[in-house]
Amino acid sequence: MKSSGAIWHTPRLAMRYGPPVVAFLAMLAAWEAYVRLRDVPPYILPAPSLVLETLVADRGILLPALLVTLKTTLSALAAAVLGGVGLAVLFAQWKWVERSFLPFAIVLQVTPIVAIAPLLLIYLEAPAAVLVCAFLVAFFPILANTEQGLASADRNLADLFKLYRATRWQTLVYLRLPAALPYFLGGLRIGGGLALIGAIVAELAAGNAGKGAGLAFRIAEAGYRLNIPRMFAALALISAAGIAIFAALSGLSAYLLGRWHDSAAAPER
Amino acid sequence: MPLVSLRKAGKIYGNGTVALAGLDLDVRTGEFLTLLGPSGCGKSTILRLIAGLDTITSGTLARSLPLDRASIGFVFQDPTLMPWASVFDNVFLGPRLQGLSRRDAAPMVDEVLALVGLGTEAKAFPRELSGGMRMRVSIARALVLRPALLLMDEPFAALDEITRFRLNDDLLALQGELKTTIVFVTHSVYESVYVSRRIAVMAARPGRIAEEIAINAPSPRGKNFRTSTAYAQLCAQTSQALQGATGEV
Numbered sequence: 449m450k451s452s453g454a455i456w457h458t459p460r461l462a463m464r465y466g467p468p469v470v471a472f473l474a475m476l477a478a479w480e481a482y483v484r485l486r487d488v489p490p491y492i493l494p495a496p497s498l499v500l501e502t503l504v505a506d507r508g509i510l511l512p513a514l515l516v517t518l519k520t521t522l523s524a525l526a527a528a529v530l531g532g533v534g535l536a537v538l539f540a541q542w543k544w545v546e547r548s549f550l551p552f553a554i555v556l557q558v559t560p561i562v563a564i565a566p567l568l569l570i571y572l573e574a575p576a577a578v579l580v581c582a583f584l585v586a587f588f589p590i591l592a593n594t595e596q597g598l599a600s601a602d603r604n605l606a607d608l609f610k611l612y613r614a615t616r617w618q619t620l621v622y623l624r625l626p627a628a629l630p631y632f633l634g635g636l637r638i639g640g641g642l643a644l645i646g647a648i649v650a651e652l653a654a655g656n657a658g659k660g661a662g663l664a665f666r667i668a669e670a671g672y673r674l675n676i677p678r679m680f681a682a683l684a685l686i687s688a689a690g691i692a693i694f695a696a697l698s699g700l701s702a703y704l705l706g707r708w709h710d711s712a713a714a715p716e717r
Numbered sequence: 718m719p720l721v722s723l724r725k726a727g728k729i730y731g732n733g734t735v736a737l738a739g740l741d742l743d744v745r746t747g748e749f750l751t752l753l754g755p756s757g758c759g760k761s762t763i764l765r766l767i768a769g770l771d772t773i774t775s776g777t778l779a780r781s782l783p784l785d786r787a788s789i790g791f792v793f794q795d796p797t798l799m800p801w802a803s804v805f806d807n808v809f810l811g812p813r814l815q816g817l818s819r820r821d822a823a824p825m826v827d828e829v830l831a832l833v834g835l836g837t838e839a840k841a842f843p844r845e846l847s848g849g850m851r852m853r854v855s856i857a858r859a860l861v862l863r864p865a866l867l868l869m870d871e872p873f874a875a876l877d878e879i880t881r882f883r884l885n886d887d888l889l890a891l892q893g894e895l896k897t898t899i900v901f902v903t904h905s906v907y908e909s910v911y912v913s914r915r916i917a918v919m920a921a922r923p924g925r926i927a928e929e930i931a932i933n934a935p936s937p938r939g940k941n942f943r944t945s946t947a948y949a950q951l952c953a954q955t956s957q958a959l960q961g962a963t964g965e966v
């Protein structure tokens with residue numbers, strides 16, 4: 449049995465990841481060919497090879513910028529997790545807290561972050577304003593999802609806890625929080641992507657005030673100087689960061705839900 | 718004195734639905750009582766009232782057992798296991814909520830798992846089990862604190878017939894061993910006759926007891942009982958009572 453499993457394993461992986469990888473490489477090749485054959489100047493459209501070259505050559509500028517943006521994003525995400533889960537638990541335990549504070553959360557959610565960023569930049573130093581922006585956009589999906597999850601515990605199970613005279617705290621810890629985990633993880637994946645977007649948007653809004661700051665600042669700066677290859681290189685780094693965050697959070701999700709949740713289970717053999 | 722006694726009990730839900738009216742029912746210590754009736758006649762409502770999960774709106778309900786954590790076990794139609802917890806942790810729920818540590822509770826959890834025939838599955842997760850095994854876990858969870866009264870709401874309705882027969886036998890054996898009083902809900906005439914000492918046939922709209930039928934068959938029951946003429950006769954009698962109660966003659 450084992451050997452047949454090994455035989456089947458590789459083709460399955462290839463089937464799964466092969467097509468997207470091939471498509472991506474084909475797209476890069478077409479791009480490269482187009483630029484070379486048409487002699488498109490780099491300040492209009494740099495070839496992928498030039499972008500890669502720039503990435504390596506400018507690493508002294510781009511990598512520290514990436515670190516700044518990543519650090520902001522991850523700090524904001526961590527704060528959003530603490531705040532979102534904490535508030536969701538408060539909401540679930542005391543309805544009056546929810547009635548009092550949910551409107552604020554919704555107002556913050558529906559107001560576009562681009563519109564808030566300039567205001568924050570007046571009151572706060574640029575790095576702090578960027579952090580707050582990233583936090584604000586990541587916070588709501590985590591709050592909303594966790595809250596929904598806390599309320600979604602099976603009704604019969606809730607009755608069982610009542611029958612056993614479970615305390616509020618026991619019901620929270622042993623029933624509501626575990627029931628909310630898949631919902632929370634869904635919110636976390638969304639929040640992770642949004643935190644990066646929030647950080648980028650705020651960095652752009654900060655403009656010159658964000659001097660020496662993150663990747664978006666480098667993009668804007670390179671734009672002023674018509675350094676298009678560097679813009680592409682920075683953009684590639686941002687995409688890579690977004691993908692890495694999503695992959696890491698998906699991995700975390702699969703690990704935590706492990707054996708119990710259908711979404712994380714391996715396909716039937 | 719009966720374990721639970723309902724007199725002229727009525728239940729009207731908040732939306733105005735009259736679920737039960739003028740219900741007289743005793744649950745006697747040690748018996749296997751089955752509530753048999755058409756869908757919507759209030760069987761689940763009665764179990765919830767007995768468990769204290771809901772309150773009657775008229776009449777009286779007296780219990781001679783304390784409503785503390787260990788005295789009543791409940792088994793639902795679906796296994797309603799916690800999917801994030803192993804079989805052991807699902808069964809451990811009752812002891813845990815009572816404040817027992819995992820180590821202190823381990824002997825009783827292991828024992829009850831062995832009783833329901835799942836001694837080797839303690840580490841498995843619910844999604845890795847068959848429907849019948851999940852129901853066994855649910856029964857083990859209800860029994861781990863050795864309740865005086867076990868309430869079962871159509872526990873085997875979702876299972877195939879062979880599995881249901883086996884679980885019927887196992888349940889009777891469990892009751893023989895633990896002397897638990899059981900109130901069982903089903904809408905299968907055959908199942909009710911097979912497992913019960915007494916069947917309360919219910920009528921609907923509003924829910925009430927139409928007729929009580931004593932099943933004076935010997936225990937332990939088994940294959941022989943299922944194929945006996947006595948069983949067939951009791952089924953016919955019960956079926957007739959049910960038809961009378963639902964107004965179809």
Ligand SMILES: Nc1ncnc2c1ncn2[C@@H]1O[C@H](COP(=O)(O)OP(=O)(O)OP(=O)(O)O)[C@@H](O)[C@H]1O
Nearest residue numbers: 730731732734736755756757758759760761762763
């Ligand atoms: N929470 C509720 N609010 C309002 N009405 C309810 C509620 N629960 C049950 N009912 C109503 O009370 C009546 C009895 O319901 P109950 O669930 O006890 O029936 P049942 O005999 O268990 O039916 P089934 O065999 O389908 O499970 C039904 O008419 C049902 O619609």
Ligand SMILES: [Mg+2]
Nearest residue numbers: 760761762870
């Ligand atoms: Mg019911």
